[in-house]
Amino acid sequence: MTTQRAPAxxxxxxxxxxxxxxxxxxxxxxxxxxxxxxxxxxxxxxCIGALAIDALRKAIADAxxxxxxxxxxxxxxxxxxGAHWEEGDPIPxxxxxxxxxxxxxxxxxxxxxxEWILKNMPELSGINFTMYGPGCMSNxxxxxxxxxxxxxAHTCLVLKGWHNLAGRYYQGGAAAMDTVAGNAWGxxxxxxxxxxxxxTFQEYLHKYGKNHDMMANFIVNSxxxxxxxxxxxxxxxxxxxxxxxxxxxxxxxxxxxxxxDMDIPIMATAAYLFTTAExxxxxxxxxxxxxxxxxxxxxxxxxxxxxxAMLSTEATARKSYTGAGITASDLSFENMYDGFTVxxxxxxxxxxYGGMKRGEVLDFYESEDISISGPNPVSPSGGNCGSGRTRFxxxxxxxxxxxxxxxxxQISKPAEIGISGGxxxxxxxxxxxxxxxx
Amino acid sequence: xxxxxxxxxxxxxxxxxxDAANEDRLIVQRxxxxxxxxxxxxxxxxxxxxxxxxGLGDDALEWYEVCGxxxxxxYGILHDAAQRQLQPDQPLNVAVISLEEDPRCQMLxxxxxxxxxxxxxxxxxxxxxxxxxxTGQKVPEWRVVG
Numbered sequence: 346m347t348t349q350r351a352p353a354x355x356x357x358x359x360x361x362x363x364x365x366x367x368x369x370x371x372x373x374x375x376x377x378x379x380x381x382x383x384x385x386x387x388x389x390x391x392c393i394g395a396l397a398i399d400a401l402r403k404a405i406a407d408a409x410x411x412x413x414x415x416x417x418x419x420x421x422x423x424x425x426x427g428a429h430w431e432e433g434d435p436i437p438x439x440x441x442x443x444x445x446x447x448x449x450x451x452x453x454x455x456x457x458x459x460e461w462i463l464k465n466m467p468e469l470s471g472i473n474f475t476m477y478g479p480g481c482m483s484n485x486x487x488x489x490x491x492x493x494x495x496x497x498a499h500t501c502l503v504l505k506g507w508h509n510l511a512g513r514y515y516q517g518g519a520a521a522m523d524t525v526a527g528n529a530w531g532x533x534x535x536x537x538x539x540x541x542x543x544x545t546f547q548e549y550l551h552k553y554g555k556n557h558d559m560m561a562n563f564i565v566n567s568x569x570x571x572x573x574x575x576x577x578x579x580x581x582x583x584x585x586x587x588x589x590x591x592x593x594x595x596x597x598x599x600x601x602x603x604x605x606d607m608d609i610p611i612m613a614t615a616a617y618l619f620t621t622a623e624x625x626x627x628x629x630x631x632x633x634x635x636x637x638x639x640x641x642x643x644x645x646x647x648x649x650x651x652x653x654a655m656l657s658t659e660a661t662a663r664k665s666y667t668g669a670g671i672t673a674s675d676l677s678f679e680n681m682y683d684g685f686t687v688x689x690x691x692x693x694x695x696x697x698y699g700g701m702k703r704g705e706v707l708d709f710y711e712s713e714d715i716s717i718s719g720p721n722p723v724s725p726s727g728g729n730c731g732s733g734r735t736r737f738x739x740x741x742x743x744x745x746x747x748x749x750x751x752x753x754x755q756i757s758k759p760a761e762i763g764i765s766g767g768x769x770x771x772x773x774x775x776x777x778x779x780x781x782x783x
Numbered sequence: 784x785x786x787x788x789x790x791x792x793x794x795x796x797x798x799x800x801x802d803a804a805n806e807d808r809l810i811v812q813r814x815x816x817x818x819x820x821x822x823x824x825x826x827x828x829x830x831x832x833x834x835x836x837x838g839l840g841d842d843a844l845e846w847y848e849v850c851g852x853x854x855x856x857x858y859g860i861l862h863d864a865a866q867r868q869l870q871p872d873q874p875l876n877v878a879v880i881s882l883e884e885d886p887r888c889q890m891l892x893x894x895x896x897x898x899x900x901x902x903x904x905x906x907x908x909x910x911x912x913x914x915x916x917x918t919g920q921k922v923p924e925w926r927v928v929g
Contacts, residue, residue, distance in 0.1 A: 516867075522787065527798060
């Protein structure tokens, strides 16, 4: 079975599409997570392939279905957090041969194909549909939702894994050479991940007369929520809260973004089991119904810019709400992406979350109760900030909140409708979820 | 100033830009259909095979020499560069420059002669061409003039 990237027709990326034709007819039921770690330890037990198998089996068991009943798999074949297998580095054949390999020896170690999964999970004997939703879990989710709605599968696993290797990524290679390819425009001036987002944040601070330290409550809140996430990296490995002062005094990476505005690359894998609303009734967990999904695709330039971020998030909000048949006031909580943390600002303003308008998000963080106990919970998952770079905590938390099993993170108000998605304010994939089919 | 030398391959879409820089000329792409349609000079940088606005390529894009003036749009202060050659100079200004002919067309600069973290947003800048050490390839930099 050859696995293709999802075609453009599966993404709802235009405005004016109306209510999603499958609103409330697709549900998430099962959730599975691998353990987390900072880096791969070189063992077969902890390679990205093994973590994926672990998460998938947990999601299937969580949903209470027989593995042979699963007929679909949507995933992202890319797994790097930024770390690349350097050309010429020896390949650990003991790890490769601990599994049923594909033709690519790095499959299962530094990337992950659907073919590798199916070769190593013989219990998935009923799968006849596979597709790639590349980039992150947000993409795979919307592809899986559309696939089930369209009848391509009825019980579908959704998978995203991340591997992290030794060393500081982006260092070495082209960054250490005396000459660079002619298209390395940003590199010549030292840009790196986060630099253009620092530009945009600086533009925001200048325009609205705010300052960086006004992010402190958001960071502290996200870190606190992350420590309530037993599946997360910090809860498992570094269970220390941070204070406002820790944040404000942290070293700059690219001012006005400091260390805590960045996320930490880790090894982790998550999987969900999606199915039809009808089949979900017979499964082991409460269904979480998908009311809509939508996509916004960015135009990348040298600097993506504040206006682009604002217009894009506003478009995302319009598409999300219209397709789900809801308004901003229907949201019980939000779990938009946060890696880099300042992304969250654009999302909240675009969504008009809690009634806010442009230029108000930092005051909202400072003056409102944004905790899980408050009237407008902000990022109850804690996101990448609270649990490490995976781009999936927000989805897991949203599902668990709406199932009423978020444990210590469960928001105090009734969890009825939530939104999650990312990665970038200028573009990504987004899902509106509900505890009822609507 | 940048410490690495751009080294475009023959036939690389970026090569005309770098060749012009060696002649102290600043050129960017102009989209002819967009310029005609909107009555504006629609420029784009970095170079792309197609216009980022209308998606047309081939004959739609031409190289266009700009006057070399712009304004500072925003900035960041780089404290933790990945590029080895820049690390000894940290912290570094990295300013976003909007070109006079089309402010959406932007370039980066370390802002020669401007103290770190004292960047005058909105100030006028002009291009200067500086020689990079490895190959002598010139790159456009910018300095505040008002």
